[in-house]
Amino acid sequence: MLAGKAGMAEDFFALFDIPRAFAVDTGGLEIRYRDIQSRVHPDKHAHLTEADRRVAMQWATLANEAYQTLKNPLLRARYLLRLVGHETQMENNTAMAPEFLIEQMEWRESVIESREAGDIAGLETLQARLRRQTKAQYATLQADLDEKHDYAAASDMVRQLMFQEKLLHEIDDAIEAIEA
Amino acid sequence: MALLQIAEPGQSTAPHEHRLAVGIDLGTTNSLVATVKSGMSVVLSDDQGRSLLPSVVQYGHDGTHEVGFNAQSRQAEDPKNTIVSVKRFMGRSLADIAHVETMPYDFIETEGMIKLRTAQGVKSPVEVSADILRVLRERAEAALGGTLTGAVVTVPAYFDDAQRQATKDAARLAGLNVLRLLNEPTAAAIAYGLDNSAEGVYAVYDLGGGTFDISILRLSKGIFEVLSTGGDSALGGDDFDQRVFCWIIERAELAPLSPSDARMLLTRAREAKEYLTGHGEAPITARLASGEYVDLQLTTEIFTEITRTLVQKTLAPVRKALRDAGLTVDEIKGVVMVGGATRMPQIQRAVGEFFGQQPLNNLDPDKVVALGAATQANLLAGNRAAGDDWLLLDVIPLSLGIETMGGLVEKIIPRNSTIPVARAQEFTTFRDGQTAMAVHVVQGERELVSDCRSLARFELRGIPPMVAGAARIRVTFQVDADGLLSVTARELTSGHEARVEVKPSYGLSDDEIASMLKAGISHASDDAFRRALREAQVEAQRLIEATRSALREDSALLNEKELADVEAAVARLQTVVIGDDRAAIDSAMAALNKATAELAARRMNQSVKRVLAGRKVEELGS
Numbered sequence: 158m159l160a161g162k163a164g165m166a167e168d169f170f171a172l173f174d175i176p177r178a179f180a181v182d183t184g185g186l187e188i189r190y191r192d193i194q195s196r197v198h199p200d201k202h203a204h205l206t207e208a209d210r211r212v213a214m215q216w217a218t219l220a221n222e223a224y225q226t227l228k229n230p231l232l233r234a235r236y237l238l239r240l241v242g243h244e245t246q247m248e249n250n251t252a253m254a255p256e257f258l259i260e261q262m263e264w265r266e267s268v269i270e271s272r273e274a275g276d277i278a279g280l281e282t283l284q285a286r287l288r289r290q291t292k293a294q295y296a297t298l299q300a301d302l303d304e305k306h307d308y309a310a311a312s313d314m315v316r317q318l319m320f321q322e323k324l325l326h327e328i329d330d331a332i333e334a335i336e337a
Numbered sequence: 338m339a340l341l342q343i344a345e346p347g348q349s350t351a352p353h354e355h356r357l358a359v360g361i362d363l364g365t366t367n368s369l370v371a372t373v374k375s376g377m378s379v380v381l382s383d384d385q386g387r388s389l390l391p392s393v394v395q396y397g398h399d400g401t402h403e404v405g406f407n408a409q410s411r412q413a414e415d416p417k418n419t420i421v422s423v424k425r426f427m428g429r430s431l432a433d434i435a436h437v438e439t440m441p442y443d444f445i446e447t448e449g450m451i452k453l454r455t456a457q458g459v460k461s462p463v464e465v466s467a468d469i470l471r472v473l474r475e476r477a478e479a480a481l482g483g484t485l486t487g488a489v490v491t492v493p494a495y496f497d498d499a500q501r502q503a504t505k506d507a508a509r510l511a512g513l514n515v516l517r518l519l520n521e522p523t524a525a526a527i528a529y530g531l532d533n534s535a536e537g538v539y540a541v542y543d544l545g546g547g548t549f550d551i552s553i554l555r556l557s558k559g560i561f562e563v564l565s566t567g568g569d570s571a572l573g574g575d576d577f578d579q580r581v582f583c584w585i586i587e588r589a590e591l592a593p594l595s596p597s598d599a600r601m602l603l604t605r606a607r608e609a610k611e612y613l614t615g616h617g618e619a620p621i622t623a624r625l626a627s628g629e630y631v632d633l634q635l636t637t638e639i640f641t642e643i644t645r646t647l648v649q650k651t652l653a654p655v656r657k658a659l660r661d662a663g664l665t666v667d668e669i670k671g672v673v674m675v676g677g678a679t680r681m682p683q684i685q686r687a688v689g690e691f692f693g694q695q696p697l698n699n700l701d702p703d704k705v706v707a708l709g710a711a712t713q714a715n716l717l718a719g720n721r722a723a724g725d726d727w728l729l730l731d732v733i734p735l736s737l738g739i740e741t742m743g744g745l746v747e748k749i750i751p752r753n754s755t756i757p758v759a760r761a762q763e764f765t766t767f768r769d770g771q772t773a774m775a776v777h778v779v780q781g782e783r784e785l786v787s788d789c790r791s792l793a794r795f796e797l798r799g800i801p802p803m804v805a806g807a808a809r810i811r812v813t814f815q816v817d818a819d820g821l822l823s824v825t826a827r828e829l830t831s832g833h834e835a836r837v838e839v840k841p842s843y844g845l846s847d848d849e850i851a852s853m854l855k856a857g858i859s860h861a862s863d864d865a866f867r868r869a870l871r872e873a874q875v876e877a878q879r880l881i882e883a884t885r886s887a888l889r890e891d892s893a894l895l896n897e898k899e900l901a902d903v904e905a906a907v908a909r910l911q912t913v914v915i916g917d918d919r920a921a922i923d924s925a926m927a928a929l930n931k932a933t934a935e936l937a938a939r940r941m942n943q944s945v946k947r948v949l950a951g952r953k954v955e956e957l958g959s
Contacts, residue, residue, distance in 0.1 A: 174949045191560055192948045195728050197941060199757065199818040203516050204356070204486075204719030206883050207930040208937040214817055216941055218757045225755070329660065336656060 168240060169223035179237055179302040181227060190224040230295055231322055234302065234315050243308040253316065261320055268324070272331040280335075284328045291321050356486040358516065358718035359477045360524070360710025363466060363490055363504065365424040365573055366546030366677065368392045369704060370473040371711035372481060376722065378528065378708040378715075381480045389703065390476075392546075394468045395419040396455040404472045416441035416600040418456045422575055423469075425547045426451050426462035427507075428499030435571060436579060441596035450503065463507045470511035484872065487516035489714040491706050493548040494520035495568030495654075495734045497780050498792050498822050505819065512868070516717040518819040521545070522552035523563060523731055524709030525675040529700055530556045531712065531727070537670035538564070540658075542688055542696070543706075544651065544678040547573040551655045553662040553669075559727040565661035565753045566734045567654035572647070574610075574678030580643045581606035581635065585621060589631045598625045609635045614680045641683045648687045655691065661753050672696045677703050730755050733820055739812065740777035740786045749814050752782065756820055761813040763829075770802040776812060778824055797826045873922045877914045880926055881907055884933055887940060894939040906932040 170177040173189040195201070197216035202209045226232045238244065264287065271279040294314060301311040359381075362369045367389040371380045380388040387406070395408035396418045403411065412419040420442070425434060431446045443454040452461050470490075477485060490508050492501055501518055508515045522541035529535065535556050543550040550568040554561055582603050586594070594602065601623060609619035613635065623631040659665065672688060674696045679685065688696050700708070716725055732755055738748040739762075750760045766774065774797045781789030800808050809829040816822050884907055892900055910925040 174953065189949065189952060191558075191728075192952055193945055194730065195560075195726070196944045196948050198728055198730075200517070200713075200717055200729060203717035206880050206933060206937065207926075208933040209883070209941075211934070212937040212941045214757050214815075216945070217818070218759045218815070221755045221758055333657060333660065336653070 169227055169236065172219070172223050173227070175227075177237070177240070179230075179234060179299045181233065183228065186224070186227055190220060193220045230298075231315065231318050234298055234311065234318075237302060238308060238312060238315065241308060243312060253320075257317060257320075261324070264324055265327075268328055268331055272334065275335050277332055277335055280328050280332050284325065287321060287325055287328070291318065291325070294318055294321070355720055356718040357477075357481045357483050358486050358488065358711075358714035358720065359473075359481075360489045360519075360707050360712070360714045361470065361473055361491065361508075361513075362521070362524075362707035362710060363424065363470065363492075363507075364392055364545055364706075365422050365548060365575065366392060367703065368469055368473060369707035370477050371704070371707040372477065373711050373715035373720070378711045380704050380707055381477055383476055390469065390472060391421075392423065392469055393419060393421045394423070394465050396457040396460070398456045400457065402457065402468060404468055413597050413601045413604070416596040417443060419600075420453065420455070420460070420465050422547055423462050423465040425571065425575070426453075427466065428497070428501075428503040429462075433571075439579075439582075439599060441600060450499075463503050463510060466504070466507035467510035470508055470513060474511055474513055484868075484875070485513065486718045487514040487714065489517045489519050489524075489710045489717065490515055491519050491521045491524050491710050492820075493543075493545070493568065493570055494522050494550040494552050494563075494566040495548065495570045496820075497570070497735055497790055498737075498820070499790065500570065501820055505821065514872075515819075516714055518821070519710055519713055519729075520550070520552065520563070520566070520731055520820075521548075521706045522550045522566070522675060523554070523561065523729060524707075524713065525673055525700075525705045526552070526554050526556070526561055526709070527712055527727075527729070528705045528709035529673050529697070530561060532700065535671070538662075538664065538668055539671050539673055540655070540669050540692065541673045541675055542651075542655070542679065543568075543675035544684060545573050545676040546678065547571070547575050549573060549651050549654070551651075551658045553658050553664065560730065561727065562730045563732045563753075563755075564664070565658045566732055567658035567661070568734070569650065569654060572650060574607075574676070576647055577610055577644050577678065577681065578603055578607045580647065581610055581640070584635070584639070584643050585631060585633060588633055589629070591625070591629055591631070592627060595626055598627065601625075602631070605631075610640070610681070613637055613640055614682065637682070644681075644683065648683055651684075652687065652691055666692050669694075673700075673705075674698050675702050675705055731818075731820070732756060733758070733816055735780045735790075736782055737778070737780050737792075737814055737816070737822060738789070740779060744786045746779055746781070746784060746786055746789055749812075750816065754816075756816050757818050759813060759815045761811050764810045764812060765806050766800065766803065766808045766810075767805055769805050771805070771808070772800045772802055773798045774800060774810060776824070776826060778814075778822070792822065793824065795824075795826075797828070800828050801830070803830070870917055870919050870922075873919050873926075874914055877910055877922050877926055880929060881910055881914070884929060887933070887936060891936065891940050891943070894943070895936055899935060903929075903932045903936065 173186060175181065175186060175189065194217060197213055197220060199210060199213045199217055202213035226236050267283055268280065271283065294317065298311055298314045301307045301314060359370050359372045369380055369388060369390065371378055382388045390405045391409040393405065393408040393412065395403045395411045395415060397403070408419055412421060429451055430449065431437065431444055431451050434451065437444065445452040445454055445459060450461060452459050474485065488508065490504060492504050505515050505518055522543045525541050525543060526539060538553065538555050541552045541554065548568065548570050549572040550566065552566040553564045555564055585602055585606060605621050605623050609621050612619040617637050619635045621631060621633045621635055625631070669692055672692050672694065679702050685696060732753045733750065734752060736748045736752045737750040738746040741747045749762050750758055764774065776795055776797060777786065777791065778793040779786055779789040780792050783789055797810060800810065807830065810826060811829055812824060812826045814822060814824055884903065888903065895903065906929040910929050913921040913925045
């Protein structure tokens with residue numbers, strides 16, 4: 158959606174004028190996002206012409222999309238891979254390591270059991286364990302992307318992380334369902 | 338370190354012109370209008386010094402209608418034509434509304450939004466709300482001595498698209514230029530935050546007459562960032578009245594009530610609830626038309642007991658909002674209480690216990706929303722003063738999605754996304770030669786379409802016949818800064834672009850609005866037409882001014898031809914603006930807006946580049 162818009166930046170990294178890399182200074186990113194929003198947000202242009210208001214909405218929408226993409230490590234990794242022409246192709250590529258899939262099934266069973274037992278503490282323990290594991294995987298991902306430039310390995314890791322983020326989400330939902 | 342002084346786009350307009358702008362809190366029980374006077378946000382009162390306007394409209398048999406206190410005083414004698422709490426009906430169908438059986442109205446179940454049969458014909462909730470808003474507009478224009486540039490109208494944060502659209506339609510119908518729909522808790526946060534120079538994460542607990550909102554906001558360096566929001570758009574102080582009302586009927590062993598007795602007892606119930614805020618016991622006495630006599634004592638203990646589940650019902654969305662924000666209670670710096678219903682001691686206690694801290698009550702819970710809205714209106718109208726460079730980043734409360742195979746929902750934009758936001762999704766055909774595709778837009782968190790709110794259905798036609806899976810249809814959801822959705826769909830593979838733009842089905846179409854406006858004008862023999870022309874002229878003048886000011890600063894951004902085009906469009910508008918041809922003014926304005934599109938885009942680019950360059954230099958210097 159960036160191309161064609163008069164002068165809008167090449168990509169999300171260029172938009173915020175930060176280096177194109179997985180490692181991001183999130184504090185600096187946030188400051189730049191705020192700088193841009195404080196210029197482009199529709200509230201700053203509400204009293205101006207219709208043309209100005211339309212451009213403001215487009216820009217603010219773009220800034221939000223860019224910020225959300227770069228702020229979230231998984232989205233950022235997928236976006237980076239797309240920029241280097243290495244689509245993660247979630248839909249077509251289901252070849253995952255068997256041991257990973259078995260582990261995922263075990264996780265999922267534990268979540269279902271805890272959910273049925275109404276065991277919030279159990280779910281929170283699972284959540285903490287999964288978060289620790291995920292954190293280590295993100296460190297590997299960063300090395301693959303920024304140092305080794307091993308995009309095939311990075312794609313595999315992204316696919317694994319997509320499973321795990323989904324699982325973390327399901328644990329949230331389970332806790333919510335029990336509390337409700 | 339101070340560096341380049343960069344003029345912001347908004348600061349280039351004539352500095353002396355003060356534009357009249359107001360904030361309106363269109364509440365379930367009461368409505369208010371506020372404005373900024375000499376840098377201070379103030380609520381505007383009626384000629385008797387009353388700031389609250391009861392959100393009640395009575396449609397008389399003689400063709401006149403009353404709004405506010407006069408209408409309220411007639412509700413027992415004419416319950417069927419006296420509409421209270423109309424906000425509960427906005428963007429709602431009959432099936433959505435609780436306690437229909439106890440309401441005295443003559444409802445008409447129609448496609449989409451419910452309607453009411455009154456002594457003055459069928460009224461939609463939008464029209465009833467517009468009657469309330471019109472009184473507030475007139476109050477403000479009398480107090481400020483001129484036509485309003487625009488208004489910020491508040492809505493519950495948890496209002497869905499249908500309810501927001503209905504509110505905006507009502508404001509347009511009342512002759513208001515809506516600068517922004519603003520979420521009520523966010524408005525309260527502005528009033529509170531600016532008043533206290535607050536920094537940190539705050540929760541706003543807003544229990545109004547008919548709606549409940551919880552918003553979690555981070556206030557930092559002049560930015561109000563909503564992290565998450567939640568609530569229940571059908572839970573409020575009214576429900577506490579209802580519980581007391583049921584308790585009265587049960588205790589007094591009353592026979593089925595007439596509509597006017599029911600209305601009177603509901604009023605007694607509300608009075609008893611309010612009395613309990615300052616007392617341990619409230620007497621409830623009433624003589625009914627049936628001859629029955631009610632004489633009861635409602636104690637705080639009983640009241641707390643019969644409303645316990647309602648109080649608990651507010652805490653579930655609070656937990657969810659905290660979880661969505663990724664925060665725990667101990668990270669909340671303060672809890673701002675908003676809405677008259679938060680005066681109830683059991684609410685104060687429950688919220689205090691939940692957050693482990695005393696809630697903040699230092700602003701009047703009835704007025705804080707209108708005051709915040711006025712501050713925002715002042716800013717949006719362009720009356721910017723030094724120190725007014727704060728910014729609001731709000732979110733949508735409910736996920737938006739579309740129906741997929743098997744009646745399941747595919748979420749396109751998740752709840753709590755910062756607005757404005759756009760998201761595109763591509764779809765394909767599933768049959769060979771398929772030339773049309775139905776798109777059903779829904780809002781909500783549940784997995785099944787039937788559990789979500791249906792916002793719009795449309796059919797995309799003219800897809801060129803291809804084998805199954807070959808067509809590529811891109812559906813784009815755009816949510817603007819008002820939290821309102823528009824959907825466009827395009828077929829990408831063919832050169833021929835099928836394009837539709839959808840406004841959700843609960844909202845009124847522009848034609849319907851136009852015919853309502855016309856009906857309003859033919860009724861009132863006043864100068865509505867002249868008013869509309871005058872407004873168009875003012876708007877056109879403003880557009881000419883803004884364009885000239887942009888050209889003064891940045892004409893270098895255009896080439897000769899582009900510049901000539903803009904100047905020609907300005908000249909054309911100038912010649913028609915002095916006349917009385919409204920259509921000609923509108924079309925010349927549209928042409929000028931089109932001619933300046935490129936200039937607007939380039940100016941914005943330049944502004945963004947400058948702010949980032951300034952940031953870079955600042956970082957190097959630090």
